Amino acid sequence: MFGKEVYVARRKALLERLQGERGIALFLGNVDAPAQYKDNCYKWRQDSNWIYFFGIDEPRFAATIDLETGEETVYADDFGIDDIIWMGPMPSVRSLAERAGVARTAPYDALGAALKGRQVHFLPASRYYNRIQLASLLGLTPDEVTSAGKGGCPKASEPLVRAVISLRLVKEPLEIASIDAACNLGYEMHTIARRGIRPGRIEQEIVGEMEGVTLAKGWGVSFPTILTQHGEIFHCHSHEMPIEPGKLMVIDAGAEANDHYASDFTRTYPTSGRFSQKQRDIYQTVYECNELAFSMIRPGIAYRDVHLAVAAHMLDNLRQLDLVRGDVDGMVTDGIAGLFMPHGLGHNLGLDVHDMEDLGENLVGYDAGQTRSPQLGLGSLRMARALVPGNVITDEPGIYFIPDLIRLWKREGTDKGRVNYDKLESYFDFGGIRLEDDVLVTADGARRLGAQRLPIAPDDIESVMKNEQL
Amino acid sequence: MFGKEVYVARRKALLERLQGERGIALFLGNVDAPAQYKDNCYKWRQDSNWIYFFGIDEPRFAATIDLETGEETVYADDFGIDDIIWMGPMPSVRSLAERAGVARTAPYDALGAALKGRQVHFLPASRYYNRIQLASLLGLTPDEVTSAGKGGCPKASEPLVRAVISLRLVKEPLEIASIDAACNLGYEMHTIARRGIRPGRIEQEIVGEMEGVTLAKGWGVSFPTILTQHGEIFHCHSHEMPIEPGKLMVIDAGAEANDHYASDFTRTYPTSGRFSQKQRDIYQTVYECNELAFSMIRPGIAYRDVHLAVAAHMLDNLRQLDLVRGDVDGMVTDGIAGLFMPHGLGHNLGLDVHDMEDLGENLVGYDAGQTRSPQLGLGSLRMARALVPGNVITDEPGIYFIPDLIRLWKREGTDKGRVNYDKLESYFDFGGIRLEDDVLVTADGARRLGAQRLPIAPDDIESVMKNEQL
Numbered sequence: 001m002f003g004k005e006v007y008v009a010r011r012k013a014l015l016e017r018l019q020g021e022r023g024i025a026l027f028l029g030n031v032d033a034p035a036q037y038k039d040n041c042y043k044w045r046q047d048s049n050w051i052y053f054f055g056i057d058e059p060r061f062a063a064t065i066d067l068e069t070g071e072e073t074v075y076a077d078d079f080g081i082d083d084i085i086w087m088g089p090m091p092s093v094r095s096l097a098e099r100a101g102v103a104r105t106a107p108y109d110a111l112g113a114a115l116k117g118r119q120v121h122f123l124p125a126s127r128y129y130n131r132i133q134l135a136s137l138l139g140l141t142p143d144e145v146t147s148a149g150k151g152g153c154p155k156a157s158e159p160l161v162r163a164v165i166s167l168r169l170v171k172e173p174l175e176i177a178s179i180d181a182a183c184n185l186g187y188e189m190h191t192i193a194r195r196g197i198r199p200g201r202i203e204q205e206i207v208g209e210m211e212g213v214t215l216a217k218g219w220g221v222s223f224p225t226i227l228t229q230h231g232e233i234f235h236c237h238s239h240e241m242p243i244e245p246g247k248l249m250v251i252d253a254g255a256e257a258n259d260h261y262a263s264d265f266t267r268t269y270p271t272s273g274r275f276s277q278k279q280r281d282i283y284q285t286v287y288e289c290n291e292l293a294f295s296m297i298r299p300g301i302a303y304r305d306v307h308l309a310v311a312a313h314m315l316d317n318l319r320q321l322d323l324v325r326g327d328v329d330g331m332v333t334d335g336i337a338g339l340f341m342p343h344g345l346g347h348n349l350g351l352d353v354h355d356m357e358d359l360g361e362n363l364v365g366y367d368a369g370q371t372r373s374p375q376l377g378l379g380s381l382r383m384a385r386a387l388v389p390g391n392v393i394t395d396e397p398g399i400y401f402i403p404d405l406i407r408l409w410k411r412e413g414t415d416k417g418r419v420n421y422d423k424l425e426s427y428f429d430f431g432g433i434r435l436e437d438d439v440l441v442t443a444d445g446a447r448r449l450g451a452q453r454l455p456i457a458p459d460d461i462e463s464v465m466k467n468e469q470l
Numbered sequence: 471m472f473g474k475e476v477y478v479a480r481r482k483a484l485l486e487r488l489q490g491e492r493g494i495a496l497f498l499g500n501v502d503a504p505a506q507y508k509d510n511c512y513k514w515r516q517d518s519n520w521i522y523f524f525g526i527d528e529p530r531f532a533a534t535i536d537l538e539t540g541e542e543t544v545y546a547d548d549f550g551i552d553d554i555i556w557m558g559p560m561p562s563v564r565s566l567a568e569r570a571g572v573a574r575t576a577p578y579d580a581l582g583a584a585l586k587g588r589q590v591h592f593l594p595a596s597r598y599y600n601r602i603q604l605a606s607l608l609g610l611t612p613d614e615v616t617s618a619g620k621g622g623c624p625k626a627s628e629p630l631v632r633a634v635i636s637l638r639l640v641k642e643p644l645e646i647a648s649i650d651a652a653c654n655l656g657y658e659m660h661t662i663a664r665r666g667i668r669p670g671r672i673e674q675e676i677v678g679e680m681e682g683v684t685l686a687k688g689w690g691v692s693f694p695t696i697l698t699q700h701g702e703i704f705h706c707h708s709h710e711m712p713i714e715p716g717k718l719m720v721i722d723a724g725a726e727a728n729d730h731y732a733s734d735f736t737r738t739y740p741t742s743g744r745f746s747q748k749q750r751d752i753y754q755t756v757y758e759c760n761e762l763a764f765s766m767i768r769p770g771i772a773y774r775d776v777h778l779a780v781a782a783h784m785l786d787n788l789r790q791l792d793l794v795r796g797d798v799d800g801m802v803t804d805g806i807a808g809l810f811m812p813h814g815l816g817h818n819l820g821l822d823v824h825d826m827e828d829l830g831e832n833l834v835g836y837d838a839g840q841t842r843s844p845q846l847g848l849g850s851l852r853m854a855r856a857l858v859p860g861n862v863i864t865d866e867p868g869i870y871f872i873p874d875l876i877r878l879w880k881r882e883g884t885d886k887g888r889v890n891y892d893k894l895e896s897y898f899d900f901g902g903i904r905l906e907d908d909v910l911v912t913a914d915g916a917r918r919l920g921a922q923r924l925p926i927a928p929d930d931i932e933s934v935m936k937n938e939q940l
Contacts, residue, residue, distance in 0.1 A: 033503050034596050035515050036821075037828035038617070040693050042512040045505050084874045085812050088703035126504045128598035132612045142602045147508065205686045212682020216675045223510050233558030240728070258710070342555050351506075358507035404554045 001055040001099060001259075002174060008101035010053055010167060011065060011072065017163035021067045023119025025160055026111075026137075027053060028130050029061035043220060047130070048351035049123055051260055052168060054100045058090065062111050063102065067121070073104040075111045112137060121157030123164065126358040150372065152360020161359050168356055169348065169364070170390035176440060176449075178261035179349065179392055183438055183450025185218050185255035186263035190454050193227065193251050195468045197243060197269055203227055204239035214255040222262035222353045226252035231268060231432030232400040234343065245272045248279060248431045254353060262353045264394055266436035267454055273465040275458060282399050283433055283458050285317040289397035290435045290456065293345060297387060297395070297439055297446035304370065304384035307345040310397050311337035311377070318399075323427075326418045336418050338377025339409055342402070346394035347382035349438055354382060355392075391441040392449065398434030401427040471525040471569060471729075472644060478571035480523055480637060481535060481542065487633035491537045493589025495630055496581075496607075497523060498600050499531035513690060517600070518821035519593055521730055522638060524570045528560065532581050533572065537591070543574045545581045582607060591627030593634065596828040620842065622830020631829050638826055639818065639834070640860035646910060646919075648731035649819065649862055653908055653920025655688050655725035656733035660924050663697065663721050665938045667713060667739055673697050674709035684725040692732035692823045696722035701738060701902030702870040704813065717741045718749060718901045724823060732823045734864055736906035737924055743935040745928060752869050753903055753928050755787040759867035760905045760926065763815060767857060767865070767909055767916035774840065774854035777815040780867050781807035781847070788869075793897075796888045806888050808847030809879055812872070816864035817852035819908055824852060825862075861911040862919065868904030871897040 018025070029050040032041035046057050054063055054074070062075040074097040079090045090096075097105045106114070115137060122138065124147045125131045131142035138145065144155045152161060171179070189210040196206040207225050214220055227239060231250030243249070249271050254264035268283065270276075275283055289310045296306045315331045318324045324336060331337070348355035348364060356364045362372055365383040373379045383393050401424070408414070410421050435456055438449040455464045488495070499520040502511035516527050524533055524544070532545040544567040549560045560566075567575045576584070585607060592608070594617045595601045601612035608615065614625045622631060641649065659680040666676040677695050684691055697709060701720030713719070719741050724734035738753065740746075745753055759780045766776045785801045788794045794806060801807070818825035818834060826834045832842055835853040843849045853863050871894070878884070880891050905926055908919040925934045 033505070033512065033598070035503070035512065036518055037596050037824060037826075039827065040823055042503065042505065043694055048506055081874060081878055085872060086704045088700060089874065126507050128503070128602060132598060132602060208682045208684070208686020211685050212678045214678070215681050216678020224513055230558060234556045353510055354507060356507075357509065402555060404551060404559060408551055 001057065004099055004101035006172075006174070007053060007055050011101075013167055014053065014163050015065065015067065015070055017166060018067050018121075018159055021121065021159055023067055023121055024115065025065040025067055025121045025157070026115065027063045027065075027123070028125065028133060029054070029056070029059065030127055031059045031129050033127060033129070045219075046260070047126070048260070048356075049164060051351055052164075054102070056096050056100055058096065060108060062108065064111070064114055071104065072102045073106055073114065074100065074102045075106050075108045075114075077108050121160040123161060124153035124156045124358050124360070147358045147360055150361040152363050158363075161363055165356055165359055165364050168350060170388060171350060171392050171440070172390075175261065175350065176390075176392070178257060178259050179263065179438065179440075180449050180451070182218070182222070182255050182257040182261045182263040183265075185214055185257060186253070186265050187450050187452055187454060188213050188217075189253055189255055190251060190265055190267060193253070194267070194269060194465065197249055197271055197465070198469070199243050199245040199271055201243050202239070203229070203241050203243060207239050210253060219256040219258050219260060222254040222256040222264060226250065229271065229431060231398075231434065232402045232430075233432075243271050246276065247271045248433060250432060250434055252434060252436065260351055262349060262351070263438055263450065264349055264353050264436065265438065265454060266396055266398075266434045267456065268433040268435060269461060269465065273469055274462050278430070280458055281321055282430070285314060286397055286399050286433045286435050287456060287458060288317070289314055290395055290437065293395045293397065294437065294439060294446060294448070297393070297441060298444065299387055299389050299441060302367070302370070302384060302386045303346065303393060304378075304381060307378060307381050307384075308332060310345055311341070314340065314397065314399065323420055323424055324415075324418050325420060331418055334416060334418070335373075335375035335378060336415055338375055338379075339405065339415065339419065340399045340401075341397060342376045342380065342400070342405065343398065344378070344381030344383070346396050349392045349394055357382070387441045389441050389443050393439055393441070394436055395439050396434055396436030398432060400432030401430045402432075403428045471527065474569055474571035476642075476644070477523060477525050481571075483637055484523065484633050485535065485537065485540055487636060488537050488591075488629055491591065491629055493537055493591055494585065495535040495537055495591045495627070496585065497533045497535075497593070498595065498603060499524070499526070499529065500597055501529045501599050503597060503599070515689075516730070517596070518730070518826075519634060521821055522634075524572070526566050526570055528566065530578060532578065534581075534584055541574065542572045543576055543584065544570065544572045545576050545578045545584075547578050591630040593631060594623035594626045594828050594830070617828045617830055620831040622833050628833075631833055635826055635829055635834050638820060640858060641820060641862050641910070642860075645731065645820065646860075646862070648727060648729050649733065649908065649910075650919050650921070652688070652692070652725050652727040652731045652733040653735075655684055655727060656723070656735050657920050657922055657924060658683050658687075659723055659725055660721060660735055660737060663723070664737070664739060664935065667719055667741055667935070668939070669713050669715040669741055671713050672709070673699070673711050673713060677709050680723060689726040689728050689730060692724040692726040692734060696720065699741065699901060701868075701904065702872045702900075713741050715742045716746065718903060720902060720904055722904060722906065730821055732819060732821070733908055733920065734819055734823050734906065735908065735924060736866055736868075736904045737926065738903040738905060739931060739935065743939055744932050748900070750928055751791055752900070755784060756867055756869050756903045756905050757926060757928060758787070759784055760865055760907065763865045763867065764907065764909060764916060764918070767863070767911060768914065769857055769859050769911060772837070772840070772854060772856045773816065773863060774848075774851060777848060777851050777854070778802060780815055781811070784810065784867065784869065793890055793894055794885075794888050795890060801888055804886055804888070805843075805845035805848060806885055808845055808849075809875065809885065809889065810869045810871075811867060812846045812850065812870070812875065813868065814848070814851030814853070816866050819862045819864055827852070857911045859911050859913050863909055863911070864906055865909050866904055866906030868902060870902030871900045872902075873898045
């Protein structure tokens, strides 16, 4: 938890942005989430909006801010003797609220009465428990209080959502320091993973080694680790395969620090330590795309335009490999890059890995006047906005060969004659490549976060793996 | 997943136990549980009852068994192209259902129509999503479809609950082999942890090392690791303390194997490698209690009686230390042991660490005619039944010195003059000790599960720690 002045300042800024609104803003912290039965829960993780505005890292807290009077109240219950036996003494609710700079406290169950008859501004609920709780407090259904899709939650308060986004999008210096620390831990995870790649081992063994590091020094992983020789599957969480020689291993993983800020890196390694020429050609292209994006990141440029420049570069290289044919600009316009990179170039990063995603992807990632593309790939771009200093975003181009998708495009003629399917079919067992860094937008450009950058140039990958395997 | 004959046989046995019941039995698998926003989920974990009867380890599956006709249907949706891009190709629902021995499949959303107009037998929901889902399917509230307390869920089907419990309470040979494997992994975790204990290290470092092992070779931990120098706090999940010399470190942790069976062990170590005399006196008592319980475990004995025998032995030893005074039998009757061991001697273990807890603790752990005690300690006993071969239970006595609890008893005179508070107050910084093994009830006695037993005798602890620190 930061010093109380941090939370006081954030809530003050929030209230200023909501000047003129009537009613009361409601914030729900999380409760523990059952993994099996209800007393065997997953590792405790607080709600990110709650962490941002109140910082108290304990279950079953809520708070209100009266937008008309500015009065703030924290709702929670002090421990009784049963709680103390099972969970130990806890500081009083009053003292925890004080650490967040809130003077007024009330029992958790007083929340219902406090909302009665008031206009309630709430954020979409992510956790299923909070859907039940919000629905019950507000007389809505669980579906009505959560994000319905990329547009967010129609019943949530758009003024509150927009105010929260405007604050969390621009990271404070102490947040940047926290993300730097999470990146350093992510660097350690990835270094251990790279050193563990050896044909014959089981993928899961490396996952355990890398997650052990982040558990030893931080809260844990910032999302379930992706470590797979099927890089063409984006969120492959199965790790029971033995490592085979000659494959490409995609490792997309990050750490969550004890203060809950995240890192998120991806590297792709040749399982035998050296790329084949075919692998190197594609790898080189993804590497160039990553570098190109970083070179363009600066205040004022729309990240959507960086995505499109990456798409153009990618298609130009793929044309040289005779995998696509035709005019690059026309291919970009027609979304041909989406066949190879069906995801966006990057997303915001902060307390959440996809920062604030449940507030509504479009509200978080799109400026007024930007509309989301329906195309595969560009349509998945989570951060399109014109960049401002303090934004923290990922730079993660990738190229994948997804047999089912390629067959679908061929069948439906989606490529309008640009794709050389004959050659492409020889890539059906290729897998995929993704290369991801975390980037801060600075006053005059960009900085990759973390003290050191993970090796990325193809020659560097081969030489570092050669040294490590000695 | 086991062979399909396993699931077919279990469902056949279930149906036989429900002969004469009208209507339809409903089983809901889990969906992913959001950790942060809804697409950043905790590690996938299937519902244990679902695993037991259907085995399919994928999200968003449901099934019905018609109790009148025996017709079985699996409800789930095949992947579309978006799912394939993000999560990879999945075997068809039809082929997954076949692996579970079910021929009939239907889309997930056909579930509502299938239940319409039928009497629906359901199990209490544990996950919050399943509370929402069940409530919506059955026209009940989320609270009405989950366990309200130790008695279970009043609206759930008691015949179905009792039938499931009667099956899962008695482990099959292949389940016992799985628990043995989980115990072997738990042994490795605990061995690494013991070797990591060194004053000056941070507790969290050891947690990371031990959890890394179980992630490398299994699903992960079977519950959030307890590793604390405050052993008097039962579920202490904070690990940011440096290890101090002269303290006692309680480590209560277990592994979940890839087939989801659990292990659960506790050991308590002197952080400096040697016990003080005061620590050794208490440790020896807990050790004797653990051994006493194991020596009594055999078919026919009620585990409640084993708990009470342990309580008597504990009080006798504490009397010799002049911490309590008076007649042991009278102290047992008055529940004085609860001041030192405010939990039960053990619980069932299987697919859940507290096996089947959400089906209702009393239904799971108490025979007809056994009523649960209101006393502290004995009242927390989760397994009181007369033992039968195939039961898998934990043997986990402990002694704790909980200042808030001791002060409360003194204030309220709960001990009726038996406690020597003057001496007891010198134990306020002692912490606690717990020693736990996993035990199978065999045809003629008991077997500790796992290939090797973790060192437990006080001399063994000291000698093994001395060797490891060299």
